[in-house]
Amino acid sequence: MNPRRCRILRDGPSGSGPILYWMHREFRASDNWGLTHARLLGLKSHQPVGVVFCLAESYLDATVRHFDFLFRGLEGTSRSIQNSGLRFFVLHGSPGLEVARLARQCGAGAIVMDFDPLRIKRKWVEDLLLSCQIPVHEVDSRNIVPCWITSERREFAARTIRPKIRRLLPEFLEEFPRLPAPRPWAESSTPPDFSRLLTSVKADTTVGPVAWITPGESAGQAVLKNFLSTRLPHYLLRNDPNQDVCSHLSAHLHFGMVSAQRILLELQEQSMQGEQVDSFVEELLVRRELADNFCAYTPDYDAESGFPVWARETLHAHRHDPRPVLHSSEELEHARTLDPLWNAAQTQMVRTGKMHGYLRMYWAKKILEWTPDVHEALRIAIRLNDRYSLDGRDSNGYTGIAWSMGGVHDRGWTERPVFGKIRYMNLQGARRKFDVDRFVRTWSACRKSDPTLPQDA
Numbered sequence: 001m002n003p004r005r006c007r008i009l010r011d012g013p014s015g016s017g018p019i020l021y022w023m024h025r026e027f028r029a030s031d032n033w034g035l036t037h038a039r040l041l042g043l044k045s046h047q048p049v050g051v052v053f054c055l056a057e058s059y060l061d062a063t064v065r066h067f068d069f070l071f072r073g074l075e076g077t078s079r080s081i082q083n084s085g086l087r088f089f090v091l092h093g094s095p096g097l098e099v100a101r102l103a104r105q106c107g108a109g110a111i112v113m114d115f116d117p118l119r120i121k122r123k124w125v126e127d128l129l130l131s132c133q134i135p136v137h138e139v140d141s142r143n144i145v146p147c148w149i150t151s152e153r154r155e156f157a158a159r160t161i162r163p164k165i166r167r168l169l170p171e172f173l174e175e176f177p178r179l180p181a182p183r184p185w186a187e188s189s190t191p192p193d194f195s196r197l198l199t200s201v202k203a204d205t206t207v208g209p210v211a212w213i214t215p216g217e218s219a220g221q222a223v224l225k226n227f228l229s230t231r232l233p234h235y236l237l238r239n240d241p242n243q244d245v246c247s248h249l250s251a252h253l254h255f256g257m258v259s260a261q262r263i264l265l266e267l268q269e270q271s272m273q274g275e276q277v278d279s280f281v282e283e284l285l286v287r288r289e290l291a292d293n294f295c296a297y298t299p300d301y302d303a304e305s306g307f308p309v310w311a312r313e314t315l316h317a318h319r320h321d322p323r324p325v326l327h328s329s330e331e332l333e334h335a336r337t338l339d340p341l342w343n344a345a346q347t348q349m350v351r352t353g354k355m356h357g358y359l360r361m362y363w364a365k366k367i368l369e370w371t372p373d374v375h376e377a378l379r380i381a382i383r384l385n386d387r388y389s390l391d392g393r394d395s396n397g398y399t400g401i402a403w404s405m406g407g408v409h410d411r412g413w414t415e416r417p418v419f420g421k422i423r424y425m426n427l428q429g430a431r432r433k434f435d436v437d438r439f440v441r442t443w444s445a446c447r448k449s450d451p452t453l454p455q456d457a
């Protein structure tokens with residue numbers, strides 16, 4: 001394993017106790033560099049390895065929909081981990097403090113943890129570092145090229161990060177090693193009961209689980225296999241929301257149940273090439289790693305202050321422009337706007353936990369247009385995305401919303417009311433791209449057949 005994947009947060013010789021891997025972003029047993037690093041440390045020090053999951057009291061706007069997906073996925077993952085001779089711990093409470101407490105209890109020699117640039121996770125790391133004195137290593141297993149290696153600063157746009165990633169890719173696109181069995185733990189453990197955990201979690205139960213997608217590592221591999229053989233050949237049609245050609249991998253990628261590196265290795269292994277493959281790799285590699293770069297180097301990634309200066313200025317200059325219509329957050333949440341396309345997109349997200357990628361841009365820009373100011377627009381868009389999208393609460397979401405409303409990674413366009421120089425989208429433009437009425441019909445029919453959804457006029 002390339003040692004540059006790992007960042008030492010607290011140095012020192014590994015103590016004599018077991019190695020703990022704190023899994024908080026990459027919920028998978030396979031293709032996981034954090035787990036690989038912990039196992040290598042365990043082999044080097046002849047110590048057993050334990051994997052820790054800690055359930056926080058609350059997590060951003062996560063609902064039962066998200067916890068259900070996570071826990072059902074963790075069932076298989078914890079089983080694979082235990083079958084390979086590692087121990088799996090489930091903790092509850094304030095994650096940094098609880099992991100430190102476990103480390104003290106079992107006399108751990110070192111802690112390895114996932115990298116995540118979101119503020120809530122940086123606070124967990126801070127708590128951990130203040131509460132224990134053993135070495136702490138952070139491993140970036142989400143990005144193929146570790147975020148801190150690609151760039152030490154916030155990148156301007158896809159065109160500035162792309163050559164950096166491309167240059168470093170040969171160094172980091174390596175196969176995951178097969179490792180010998182670790183030293184066993186002295187005591188055996190009982191398998192965690194995730195269905196009980198789901199009933200105890202304090203989360204909004206009004207946003208329920210979805211059935212069209214199955215969580216977990218093997219289900220994620222099945223989605224990938226199916227995408228490569230049936231949808232990737234048509235991926236160039238991806239901006240048409242009526243075509244089912246996208247990968248549908250974002251939920252598994254968000255929960256770390258599938259590794260982006262494995263996807264790229266699979267494309268290589270199957271010698272897949274062509275414009276559609278390049279286009280998919282651009283999203284999976286460049287856009288995705290750009291999003292983590294934005295959140296890592298922009299602590300206020302979810303606020304107007306995180307926008308580039310030109311965008312803040314233009315939005316400020318247009319802050320008193322009359323809006324064509326104002327919609328309350330309830331009207332937006334219940335898809336009761338005057339725009340049938342927007343309502344259909346919102347219904348798709350509420351109903352399935354996923355909105356089509358092209359429509360996400362349109363959806364966010366319309367929220368900017370229909371709310372009193374950008375601060376309120378951001379608040380509503382982030383809340384709705386994090387609450388209903390399975391892949392929400394993710395760097396991609398915060399960056400996508402900042403791109404749509406705040407010109408992040410974009411340039412200025414022709415000036416117009418409300419938006420200023422922020423890129424504008426409208427219904428006529430959407431009609432030129434795809435059959436809007438067909439999409440609206442699909443989701444109105446769906447809405448009418450679902451008594452749990454608000455029925456609008």
Ligand SMILES: Cc1cc2nc3c(=O)[nH]c(=O)nc-3n(C[C@H](O)[C@H](O)[C@H](O)COP(=O)(O)OP(=O)(O)OC[C@H]3O[C@@H](n4cnc5c(N)ncnc54)[C@H](O)[C@@H]3O)c2cc1C
Nearest residue numbers: 246247248249250283284287288357360391392396397400
């Ligand atoms: C307003 C807005 C909100 C968004 N919210 C989220 C979110 O909460 N979570 C999320 O994962 N993505 C988000 N995106 C990015 C993108 O729309 C989704 O990743 C994509 O729709 C997921 O569907 P897919 O896996 O079928 O995509 P595919 O087209 O198959 O793409 C494959 C993978 O590439 C990555 N990707 C694709 N587009 C982007 C992008 N623009 N930026 C970064 N990575 C990308 C994702 O990991 C995706 O799973 C958002 C975009 C916008 C404009």
